[in-house]
Amino acid sequence: MLDKGKISGLQMALLLYPAIMATFFLTLPSSTAYYARNDMWMTGILSAFFGVLVIYIATKLHELFPGKTIIQQSEHIIGVLPGKVIGFLFFFYSIHVAGLITRMYAEFVTGQFFFKTPLLLIIALMVLLASIAVRGGIEVMARCAVIFTPIFIFPLLLLLLLFPDLELHNIFPVLSRGILPVLQATALPQAWVSELFFISFFLPSLNSPAKGRKWGNITLAAVLLSIIYVNLITLFLLGPDAANKTYPVLVTFRYISVYGIFENLESLLLAMWIFGNFIKICVFLYVAVVSFAQVLRLSDYRPVVFPMGILTIVFSFWGIPDASVLGEYIRYVGPFEIPAVMLLIPFLLLLIARMRRSGTAKK
Amino acid sequence: MKISIKSCILLSLLVFLEGCWDRTELNDLALVTAMSFDKGEHNEIITTVQIVIPQNQGSGGSSGGVSGGAPHKTTIRSGAGVNISDSLSKLQQKTPRKLFWGQCKIFIFSEDIAKTGIRDEFDFLARHPQPRERANIFVSKGKAAQTLELFPPIENSSSEVLQKLTDFKIGYKVTLQELSKMLKGEAGAAAIPIVLILPKAESAEPFQTIPYVMGTALFKKDKMISQISGKTTHGVKWILNEVDEFTVTFKVAGNEGLVSLKPVKAKVKLLPQIVDGKWKMKIQVKATGSIIQNGTAMDSTNPALLKKMETAFEQDIKVRIEQALIEVQHKNKTDILGFAEAFHRKFPQQWEKNKERWDELFPGVEVSIDVAASILRSGLINAPGGIPEDEVVAK
Numbered sequence: 001m002l003d004k005g006k007i008s009g010l011q012m013a014l015l016l017y018p019a020i021m022a023t024f025f026l027t028l029p030s031s032t033a034y035y036a037r038n039d040m041w042m043t044g045i046l047s048a049f050f051g052v053l054v055i056y057i058a059t060k061l062h063e064l065f066p067g068k069t070i071i072q073q074s075e076h077i078i079g080v081l082p083g084k085v086i087g088f089l090f091f092f093y094s095i096h097v098a099g100l101i102t103r104m105y106a107e108f109v110t111g112q113f114f115f116k117t118p119l120l121l122i123i124a125l126m127v128l129l130a131s132i133a134v135r136g137g138i139e140v141m142a143r144c145a146v147i148f149t150p151i152f153i154f155p156l157l158l159l160l161l162l163f164p165d166l167e168l169h170n171i172f173p174v175l176s177r178g179i180l181p182v183l184q185a186t187a188l189p190q191a192w193v194s195e196l197f198f199i200s201f202f203l204p205s206l207n208s209p210a211k212g213r214k215w216g217n218i219t220l221a222a223v224l225l226s227i228i229y230v231n232l233i234t235l236f237l238l239g240p241d242a243a244n245k246t247y248p249v250l251v252t253f254r255y256i257s258v259y260g261i262f263e264n265l266e267s268l269l270l271a272m273w274i275f276g277n278f279i280k281i282c283v284f285l286y287v288a289v290v291s292f293a294q295v296l297r298l299s300d301y302r303p304v305v306f307p308m309g310i311l312t313i314v315f316s317f318w319g320i321p322d323a324s325v326l327g328e329y330i331r332y333v334g335p336f337e338i339p340a341v342m343l344l345i346p347f348l349l350l351l352i353a354r355m356r357r358s359g360t361a362k363k
Numbered sequence: 364m365k366i367s368i369k370s371c372i373l374l375s376l377l378v379f380l381e382g383c384w385d386r387t388e389l390n391d392l393a394l395v396t397a398m399s400f401d402k403g404e405h406n407e408i409i410t411t412v413q414i415v416i417p418q419n420q421g422s423g424g425s426s427g428g429v430s431g432g433a434p435h436k437t438t439i440r441s442g443a444g445v446n447i448s449d450s451l452s453k454l455q456q457k458t459p460r461k462l463f464w465g466q467c468k469i470f471i472f473s474e475d476i477a478k479t480g481i482r483d484e485f486d487f488l489a490r491h492p493q494p495r496e497r498a499n500i501f502v503s504k505g506k507a508a509q510t511l512e513l514f515p516p517i518e519n520s521s522s523e524v525l526q527k528l529t530d531f532k533i534g535y536k537v538t539l540q541e542l543s544k545m546l547k548g549e550a551g552a553a554a555i556p557i558v559l560i561l562p563k564a565e566s567a568e569p570f571q572t573i574p575y576v577m578g579t580a581l582f583k584k585d586k587m588i589s590q591i592s593g594k595t596t597h598g599v600k601w602i603l604n605e606v607d608e609f610t611v612t613f614k615v616a617g618n619e620g621l622v623s624l625k626p627v628k629a630k631v632k633l634l635p636q637i638v639d640g641k642w643k644m645k646i647q648v649k650a651t652g653s654i655i656q657n658g659t660a661m662d663s664t665n666p667a668l669l670k671k672m673e674t675a676f677e678q679d680i681k682v683r684i685e686q687a688l689i690e691v692q693h694k695n696k697t698d699i700l701g702f703a704e705a706f707h708r709k710f711p712q713q714w715e716k717n718k719e720r721w722d723e724l725f726p727g728v729e730v731s732i733d734v735a736a737s738i739l740r741s742g743l744i745n746a747p748g749g750i751p752e753d754e755v756v757a758k
Contacts, residue, residue, distance in 0.1 A: 112492050117384040169708060176711030238540070240547045255496050255540060260530075263497075264465065 003290070003301070005139035006207040009215035014145040016196060016219045018152050019283040021226055022276030023104045024192045026249045028227065029234035031331060033243035036185035038235060039175055040242070043182060044227035047190040050343065051224065054197040055216035057346045062203045062212065064353055070200040070346060071294040077353045086345060087295035091288055093341045095308065098284035099315025100329070102127060105277040106316070107323055112250065113270055123316050126274075130281040131309035134289060135302055138205050141282050152276040155268045156226065159233045161256050166236035187335035189227055196220060197342040201287050285312060393460035396437065397469035397522035399507035400484055402476050403443050408484070410450040411441035411508035412462065413522055420519075437520040439511045447487040464493035469522040470500050470539070471558060473507035477580060477587035482546075485585065489543055496540040499529050501558040502580040502587065510558055510574045516567065524573045525558065532607050534576040535596050546585060549718060550703035550725075553582035554599070557590060581697050588697060591690050598687025601680065602646060602700045604631040611652060613679035615672055618756075620658030622672055624738065627652040629680075633705040637713055643729045644702055648680055650736040657748075660756045663741040668756070677734040684732050696726045 007015075032040040058070075065073045071090060075083030106122040114122065133141050175182070196216060203212045234248045237255060242248050250266060257263040289308050293301035320326050394415040401409040419434040442454025455462060470488060472481055488494045503510050513521040529536040535556045537545075545553040556576045563572035579596045580587045591599070600606060606629040612621050629650040636643040654663055654672075661668045691700060703721055707714040717724060746755045 114385040121384075169704075172708035173711035176715070239544050240549070241540070241544045244543075244547065251496050251540070257497055 003138045003205060005137045005142075005205060007138055007142040007202070007205050008207055009211045011142035011146060012199065012202045012206060012212075013215045013219040013222070014149040015142060015202065015279060015283055016199065016216075017222055018145070018149055018276040018279040019198060020192055020195050020219075020223050022152070022273070022280035023101050025226065025230050026108065026247045026273070027330070028189065029231050029238075029242050029248040030245050031188050032185040032231060033235070033248075034185070034331075036182045037177070037240070037243070038171060038173070039177075039182050040185060040235060041171070041228050041231040042175075043186045043189045044224050044231060046182065046186040047193045047227070048220065048224050050190040050339070051193040051196055051220040052217070054194050054343055054346070055199065055213060055220060057343070057350050058197050058200040058203065059213040059216065061200065061346065061350055061353065062209065064350075064357070066209065067204045069204060069290065069294060070197075070349075071291050073200075073353075074349055077349050077356070084295055086349075087291055089341065089345070091291040091295060093337075094284050094288040094291060095311055096315050097338075098281060098288055098312045099318065100320070100326075101277065101280055101284060102312055103316040103320055103326060104330075105273070105281070107326065108247065108273065109270065111323070112247070112266075120313075120317075123313055126278065126281060127285075127309045127312050127316075130278060130285050130312075131305050133278075133282050134286045135305040138202070138286070141279075141286060144282070145279050148275040148279055152272045152279070153226075155253075155265075155272045156229070158256060158265060158268070159230075159252055161258055161262070162233065162237055162252060165255065166233070167239065168236055170235050170239040171232075188331070191335045191338040193220065193223060194339045194342040196223075197346060198283060198287055200346070201290055281312075285309065288312075387461075387463070391461055392463040393458050394463050394465075395467040396520050397471065397511050397525070398467055399471040399473070399503070399511055400447065400476055401441075401473040401507050402479070407443045408446055408450050408476070409441050409443045409508070410447055410454055411439050411511055412454065412467075413437050413439050413511040413520060414458070415466075415520070435514050437511075437514070437522075439508065441508060447484055464495075467493075468495065468498045469525050470494070470498055471503050471507040471510055472501070472555070473503055474505070474580075474587065476507075477502045477555070477582070480585045481582075481587075482585040485542070485546065488539055494539060496538065496543075498539045499525065500537050500539060500542050500555050501525065501576070502555045503558045503574075505560075510560060512570060513560065513574060514568075514571050515573045516571055518573070521574050525576070528576050529556075532605070533609070534593070535579050535600060535605075536576075545582075545699075548704065549707050549714075550698035550701075550721065551584050552697040552699045553585075554699040555580045555582065555587075556596075581691070581695050581699060583697050589695050591687075591695075594683075595687050595690045598683040598685075599691060599700065601629065601631060601648065601684050602633075602687060604629070606631070606650070610655075611676065611679060612656075613675050615659055615661065615675040618659040618661060620660070621656075622654060622659060622675070623656040624652030624676065625655045633701060635702070635706045635709045637706075637710055641729065642706065642724055642727070643731070644705070646684060646730060646732045648684070648732065648734040648736070650676070650680055650734065651739050652676065652736070653739055654741045657741075660747055660750065660754055662746045662755050662757045663738070664745040665757055669738055673736055673738055676738065677736040680734050680736060681732050688730055692728070692730070693726055696722070698725045702728060 029040060032043045036043060061073050065076055071087040074086040102123050105126065106119050109122050110117060110119050133144055196219065199212060199216045203209055206212055230249060234242050234252055237252050238248060245251050250269060253266045253269040256265045285308060289301050289305050292304055395412045396415055397413040399411045403409045414437060416436055416438055419436045440454060440458055442450045442457060444450030444453050511521055515521055515524050518524045535554065537555050542553060557578040557580050558574045559577050561572050561575050577593045578590055580590045606627060608626040610623060610625040611627045612623040614621055627650060629648055632647040634645040634647055636645065657663060663669050663672060702725060
């Protein structure tokens with residue numbers, strides 16, 4: 001491993017939780033409500049399956065090749081050259097998604113709060129900050145996560161203040177249109193949950209790698225609970241209107257009002273959005289940088305961090321002319337692209353590794 | 364060397380971290396407290412905003428010298444355009460400060476706009492990032508702008524008056540988000556409270572009065588079709604399970620005088636049934652109240668007499684609900700009562716099949732009302748006050 005730093009299981013969980021939730025939970029209820037309507041909260045339960053699967057694959061691969069990331073593992077499993085192809089795939093995928101996330105983050109900030117500030121400035125400042133953190137190494141990132149992730153999670157609890165406005169009966173009728181719309185709606189959360197495969201890049205840095213799966217599953221549980229929670233609150237507040245909002249969670253935050261004193265809480269949402277996305281962009285940038293360095297067998301990954309940052313900025317504009325293209329990508333491409341890279345390829349690698357292991361054992 | 368590079372970076376950060384692009388100075392803002400939409404002579408939209416005059420916001424002590432009474436705390440300004448956005452840009456041309464919506468919690472549509480449909484305007488309010496989802500929506504009789512031009516004697520602005528009146532929960536209230544839900548909902552109907560101008564007191568200056576809320580405008584899809592009175596609105600609120608702190612006054616059979624209860628609280632359940640293809644709705648009401656005025660000669664501490672009062676109370680609730688049903692269900696045939704959602708929840712299959720013809724089905728839904736009411740306590744005195752002991756009916 002290039003990075004000699006060590007992190008604890010809890011720190012890994014705190015890094016991964018916003019890495020999955022940050023961009024996604026703001027728009028999650030509308031995209032799930034689009035298909036599943038009032039059954040949207042079930043999508044969280046169904047995506048658990050995918051989460052358990054990717055964590056199992058990542059930890060199993062790590063058991064077979066301890067101290068190695070998926071990039072190095074694939075070279076061991078299918079040979080140097082094909083392994084490098086997969087390594088590059090991971091690199092391109094993560095830098096491309098890092099760009100995408102940065103754009104989603106900036107789109108929300110400029111579209112709802114800073115109307116005049118140029119998009120590029122918001123993107124560039126965030127990427128600069130993330131690059132500095134990534135350059136500091138995994139321990140620096142982990143410590144950032146310890147401070148920021150609680151700040152990211154806490155405002156979600158404030159949604160409980162909406163209680164007098166929640167209409168619990170919005171949940172009925174349950175499954176009136178069958179299970180199919182729910183499965184369709186699960187496409188998106190399952191894709192995001194598949195990103196938990198990134199623990200593959202953190203397992204080698206864990207101070208007790210044996211606990212990797214446990215902490216992976218704890219992260220998964222936290223993510224799923226949050227998905228169900230956010231979906232339910234939105235459903236109870238907005239009902240049939242949830243699918244029609246660009247940022248349903250923004251609406252729920254704006255709706256909080258306690259005796260007319262405690263209100264206008266959306267600035268809090270903006271703050272948590274920045275903290276969460278900072279961690280998320282860090283994680284994706286880190287994965288991109290580490291994969292790049294490992295594929296090319298660099299002796300140090302630090303020199304490539306800032307160039308990768310610039311690439312991230314490029315990817316955040318490249319091919320995304322407007323918000324509707326971004327939305328199209330999230331709705332139609334993401335559900336296939338993410339599991340293909342995060343679930344399918346690792347799964348095949350594990351399969352091949354198992355077969356070769358048993359083959360050599362027989363000999 | 365290294366230190367100088369680092370300090371250069373730090374200094375350059377200062378430039379970026381200020382957020383100069385989106386800075387907002389209070390001195391450059393016009394605080395909008397309410398907004399109204401009227402229809403002009405040539406079908407254009409006239410948007411009127413009520414703006415706070417910051418100089419006049421003091422407690423009034425120092426500005427008492429101004430002749431002609433207290434200085435006005437708000438002013439209005441309007442702009443006309445082909446739609447809201449256009450009229451707002453025209454309005455901004457006449458306002459030297461940037462319109463700030465953060466405190467704008469009142470939106471008023473004039474009746475003529477409501478009658479031609481509010482879809483267009485509603486899209487703006489729901490899409491624009493500035494209007495708050497919790498803002499209250501009203502329909503005004505007559506010109507909506509007039510409501511904003513009033514100078515209430517007690518409160519700072521007419522928008523504050525409306526805000527406080529809706530907080531009482533006595534009238535009907537609708538927020539932007541609730542309206543959005545109604546317009547999206549299964550029933551295709553909406554209801555918005557109506558705002559009127561209270562005739563001013565004789566001694567008051569011109570325009571020195573308040574707007575108040577009375578009655579409800581009924582909408583089919585996005586068009587206002589008619590209105591119901593304040594009394595019917597109360598009946599509707601019973602069906603919607605929004606009864607809180609009501610005052611109920613009724614006559615007890617065989618007795619002179621009236622009994623008043625307050626606060627009356629209630630739990631109302633809508634229980635839909637489909638029997639042999641017939642759609643039925645059972646409205647189950649459980650109400651409680653305390654006596655605050657007893658104009659009859661009956662002693663309410665006697666359980667038998669209290670029972671009589673309770674029966675009269677139940678009958679009164681039943682009549683209120685029935686009258687609301689006559690107005691809303693039979694006369695206007697618009698489902699603001701939540702029947703559609705209730706049927707959808709309980710009978711999803713039948714609902715999917717029949718939702719297209721809900722407009723025909725709704726007036727034919729057989730409604731039965733089942734009331735269980737009780738009077739919990741009788742206030743500070745027991746026997747009726749103000750009459751001699753021997754005139755009290757104790758049995």
